[in-house]
Amino acid sequence: MTSYQLRAWLGERVPVADIVEALRRKRVPEHRYSIWYYFGGMTLFFFIVQVFTGGLLLLYYRPSAGEAYESVQFIMTRVPFGWLIRSIHAWSANVMVATALAHLFSALFLHAYRRPREITWVSGAFLLLLILAFGFTGYLLPWNELSFFATRVGTDMAGTVPGVGHFIVRFMRGGRDVTGATLTRLFGVHVAILPAIATALLGLHLFLVQRHGMSVPPSVWEESRRTGRATASIPFLPDFALRDLFAWTVGLALLAGLAAFYPWELGVKADPFASAPAGIRPEWYFLWAFQTLKYVPASVFGVNGELLVVAALGIGAALMVVLPFVVPDRPHARRVLVWFAAAVLAYMALLTFLALRAQGGGPTP
Amino acid sequence: MTMMVGLLAAMAIVLRASSGSAQTTETAAQQAFKEDVHATAGLTCAACHQGAPATYAALPRTAIAPLCGKCHSDPAYMKGFDPQVRVDQYTQYLTSAHGKRMSGGETRVATCSDCHGAHGIRRVRDARSSVAPLNVVQTCAKCHDDPVRMAAFGSRATPVKDWSASVHAAALLKRGDTSAPTCSTCHGSHGATPPGVTQVANVCAQCHVREAELFRASPKKAIFDQIDQPECLACHGNHRVEHPTDAWVGFKEPAVCAMCHDERMKGASTITATQKGLADMTAKIGAAEVVLTRAERAGMLVDDGRAALRDAREHEIHSRVLVHAFATKPFADMADPGVRAAQESQTVGERALHELQVRRRGLFAATVVIVGFLVTLWFKIRRLGGAGGEPHA
Amino acid sequence: MASDVFVARLNSGAPGRRGFLNWLLGAWAAGVAGSILYPVIRYLIPPEIPEASTQSVNAGKASALALNSGRIVPFGSVPAILVRTAAGDYRAFSATCTHLACTVQYRPDLEHIWCACHNGHYDLTGRNIAGPPPRPLEAYQVNVANDELIVSKKP
Numbered sequence: 001m002t003s004y005q006l007r008a009w010l011g012e013r014v015p016v017a018d019i020v021e022a023l024r025r026k027r028v029p030e031h032r033y034s035i036w037y038y039f040g041g042m043t044l045f046f047f048i049v050q051v052f053t054g055g056l057l058l059l060y061y062r063p064s065a066g067e068a069y070e071s072v073q074f075i076m077t078r079v080p081f082g083w084l085i086r087s088i089h090a091w092s093a094n095v096m097v098a099t100a101l102a103h104l105f106s107a108l109f110l111h112a113y114r115r116p117r118e119i120t121w122v123s124g125a126f127l128l129l130l131i132l133a134f135g136f137t138g139y140l141l142p143w144n145e146l147s148f149f150a151t152r153v154g155t156d157m158a159g160t161v162p163g164v165g166h167f168i169v170r171f172m173r174g175g176r177d178v179t180g181a182t183l184t185r186l187f188g189v190h191v192a193i194l195p196a197i198a199t200a201l202l203g204l205h206l207f208l209v210q211r212h213g214m215s216v217p218p219s220v221w222e223e224s225r226r227t228g229r230a231t232a233s234i235p236f237l238p239d240f241a242l243r244d245l246f247a248w249t250v251g252l253a254l255l256a257g258l259a260a261f262y263p264w265e266l267g268v269k270a271d272p273f274a275s276a277p278a279g280i281r282p283e284w285y286f287l288w289a290f291q292t293l294k295y296v297p298a299s300v301f302g303v304n305g306e307l308l309v310v311a312a313l314g315i316g317a318a319l320m321v322v323l324p325f326v327v328p329d330r331p332h333a334r335r336v337l338v339w340f341a342a343a344v345l346a347y348m349a350l351l352t353f354l355a356l357r358a359q360g361g362g363p364t365p
Numbered sequence: 366m367t368m369m370v371g372l373l374a375a376m377a378i379v380l381r382a383s384s385g386s387a388q389t390t391e392t393a394a395q396q397a398f399k400e401d402v403h404a405t406a407g408l409t410c411a412a413c414h415q416g417a418p419a420t421y422a423a424l425p426r427t428a429i430a431p432l433c434g435k436c437h438s439d440p441a442y443m444k445g446f447d448p449q450v451r452v453d454q455y456t457q458y459l460t461s462a463h464g465k466r467m468s469g470g471e472t473r474v475a476t477c478s479d480c481h482g483a484h485g486i487r488r489v490r491d492a493r494s495s496v497a498p499l500n501v502v503q504t505c506a507k508c509h510d511d512p513v514r515m516a517a518f519g520s521r522a523t524p525v526k527d528w529s530a531s532v533h534a535a536a537l538l539k540r541g542d543t544s545a546p547t548c549s550t551c552h553g554s555h556g557a558t559p560p561g562v563t564q565v566a567n568v569c570a571q572c573h574v575r576e577a578e579l580f581r582a583s584p585k586k587a588i589f590d591q592i593d594q595p596e597c598l599a600c601h602g603n604h605r606v607e608h609p610t611d612a613w614v615g616f617k618e619p620a621v622c623a624m625c626h627d628e629r630m631k632g633a634s635t636i637t638a639t640q641k642g643l644a645d646m647t648a649k650i651g652a653a654e655v656v657l658t659r660a661e662r663a664g665m666l667v668d669d670g671r672a673a674l675r676d677a678r679e680h681e682i683h684s685r686v687l688v689h690a691f692a693t694k695p696f697a698d699m700a701d702p703g704v705r706a707a708q709e710s711q712t713v714g715e716r717a718l719h720e721l722q723v724r725r726r727g728l729f730a731a732t733v734v735i736v737g738f739l740v741t742l743w744f745k746i747r748r749l750g751g752a753g754g755e756p757h758a
Numbered sequence: 759m760a761s762d763v764f765v766a767r768l769n770s771g772a773p774g775r776r777g778f779l780n781w782l783l784g785a786w787a788a789g790v791a792g793s794i795l796y797p798v799i800r801y802l803i804p805p806e807i808p809e810a811s812t813q814s815v816n817a818g819k820a821s822a823l824a825l826n827s828g829r830i831v832p833f834g835s836v837p838a839i840l841v842r843t844a845a846g847d848y849r850a851f852s853a854t855c856t857h858l859a860c861t862v863q864y865r866p867d868l869e870h871i872w873c874a875c876h877n878g879h880y881d882l883t884g885r886n887i888a889g890p891p892p893r894p895l896e897a898y899q900v901n902v903a904n905d906e907l908i909v910s911k912k913p
Contacts, residue, residue, distance in 0.1 A: 080800040336804060
């Protein structure tokens, strides 16, 4: 059989010729903000790394209060390259949150959420929330002291929601308190439920990105209209794809270096009856919220302070999701949004900084 | 009343304010009695005092113990309050150095109320009691730490600071181990008597069983009996039982062996072997600890090494006990596995540090490959030069 | 950099050079793939060392333990004491004395557990009955299956 015949045979059974053709013809705009196009791809790369290393970890991990810590210890000490797989999984999770946030804010500042990309934005916003959920559920799995108490505090926050709060806490913990039942529950969520949802959402997100192509920022578009010159662009295949590959490989080198020089700590096994150790903290990307809780008084105008924070976070998340539908497509509205987003970003950075300074150390292991 | 106050005050001066004799007025006595164990049991003043309150007089000191003994020696009566209670205190007291003298009419020795108090008596297990583990040493010291008072009996004072410097005091005061021995643990409480030369080892053996067993099976036992040396005390002292160190074995200060032995005597080889064994083990354990800590700081998990080191430490403790066999073989049988465990622990640590080097080298190799790939990719992208071209659709 | 040598060659745009560039890129890519695959394959091969599970351990043959005797068995990295009582029951406890962490032993003459360091006594339920130990020993579960003694933590 010649290669032509083979291709024809395959093409008939796997009819993707038109998709390949579309990709081949696709072009990616090239301008001074092009660098921000790569963060989505980087996030995708780290997600793939997570799926891959996560699957490997499942081979040795045991999700029960009695064995979780020991099995992670086993992976770290006995399994060849187990330390590498686990450290990469932990580091990649953190770097992924960073790139996802960079992706979100770049899409926001470059106004990529505008018509017709509203659904792309919404699916992306949900993906970010999913990533945070991945982080939260995965944090407890090694069953060490730090994560145990951080999970206790984290789940406890939901208890402030009026009416259904206690039910939510019980639902998240699989019981009244953080126990082995919580571990099993969060494990199931982390390795089955969240990945299923994330894969579906990611499929939609990628499909939409491919169909719509990259958004050209209004300023660049305006400029091209003024000068009468078309915006420069490069072919998606192979130019953009190779650049993506370049970024991915840099990401890979970063992960390998971090894992080799800063193997992720395991800490002390959680003891539910021990008192909380000093310096418990959530993952760095929750620090700003954690710090906010410290500043808000117990009661503001008769309302529970913690509830206010929880409510503000909920409203913030909701606003983020529906952003394309509340920001009118007018230059003035866009300017307001940019300032608002910059203020939010500055607030998060400031509080994270304050939290880090308060505990006198970095979030790294 | 005034007479009573005067008498009590005189007693207080003599006895230097024991908690019981400090009540100078009726109200103070009543106040203190409120929390007294006897009050809790439903007894009143009249249980001890006779006549109308106004005529209550201080008891003669010789009458105190018999008065307490009246109830506390009566099993039938005492059982009504606590079925497990002991009733031998008065009998014991009569055999004690205190009790014998008191019976002989000497009233400057301790009786019940001097240690337990008179109107504010608490249970021994109550931490506020003057005879609770944490307080009993101070209670004894009221008299026994006073050279003038003790001189009257032709005895020397026993400075509390001797006991305070001991390993027993450290266990009680620093670690809060209330089972650690105080005065009464070795001397007895109601039957307090200094143990004799022949009995003192039995006292120590109450807790230090293994050491006592080893000592008694060793050749030392017969020799010490011959030369009339108290067994444990010869090396460890009595009240000031300090934490022993490995330097105690040897021929030079502060070695206790050196009190009798020198290098030329028989048994010198045993001393040398033991000394070397202990030093060896300590050095190996120290070295292993350093390596393990370094590996841990570098982020390596060395639990096997930690387990082996724990094992080595335990052998070290047992080896120190086996010094009391005063023989080379039993000591070596315990010390050698300890040295081996320490060595194994060190090997684990060194392997971890080596593994770290391997990781770094592996990372370096991978980095070279990745950078090579990136550079080539960079050229490839430059060569494509796809920018410009068609306008963006 | 290894590839610096090729810079001049690569920058010349001859068609033959393009083939070389692709070949070089492929070779490096194979290297990168190899440096990913090697650890992964090594990871997938199960380690020879038996798993260090401290949930339960096999403590050997049941028949090898005589009546009224005890044995110290490793439970993870800490010792456990396995006792066969005079009545024939199997019992297991943590062998670390609660006083100063010495390893306890079984005394057939006393028919209970004893710590040599400071004369601590524990009865056959692990309760501290005499001497300085402040707390009972942690009790483990013992199951006998096919003459194998399995010691496990109580749930």
